Amino acid sequence: MNINIEELRALAALLNEQDLSALELTEGDSRIRLERACAAAPAPAPSPAPMPEPAPQAEPVPAPAPEPMQGGVDFNRLTEVKSPMVGVFYAAKDENSRPFVSVGDYVKKGDTLCILEAMKLMNEIQAEQDGEIVDICAQNGELVEYGQTLFKIY
Numbered sequence: 001m002n003i004n005i006e007e008l009r010a011l012a013a014l015l016n017e018q019d020l021s022a023l024e025l026t027e028g029d030s031r032i033r034l035e036r037a038c039a040a041a042p043a044p045a046p047s048p049a050p051m052p053e054p055a056p057q058a059e060p061v062p063a064p065a066p067e068p069m070q071g072g073v074d075f076n077r078l079t080e081v082k083s084p085m086v087g088v089f090y091a092a093k094d095e096n097s098r099p100f101v102s103v104g105d106y107v108k109k110g111d112t113l114c115i116l117e118a119m120k121l122m123n124e125i126q127a128e129q130d131g132e133i134v135d136i137c138a139q140n141g142e143l144v145e146y147g148q149t150l151f152k153i154y
Helices: 005-017
Strands: 022-027 030-035 079-082 087-090 112-118 121-126 131-136 149-153
Touching: 005 030, 112 149
Parallel strands: none
Antiparallel strands: 022 030, 079 149, 087 112, 112 121, 131 149
């Protein structure tokens, strides 16, 4: 695939105009991918090689169940649950249901934390350790990016 700088600029403009987080073109064995970190700061980055599948996020070995929070959070023991994909964040199964988790809830490994919709597929995001939800970092119906922090567990 031969692409000149003007075509690249046009693709970057399309990315911004349509408020897209990523744009990918494939022709034969060639591939170009433009991404921007967030809507406020566009940063197109062409990538001629295919992106590998994201490796599962390595989580620290869970410590014994922590004492209920009294006097604050030990940030050294805080675990962030990050989005494994770009998608729409849903806090509940549907709009009439209770959220899967709320701040202050204690979750066990395998409990569903949220649903991420990507390409019309609903993906349940599960807790990888036991702990207390101390922060929910995404809003229901919000588009989240790959690697964005969704929850903080203590």
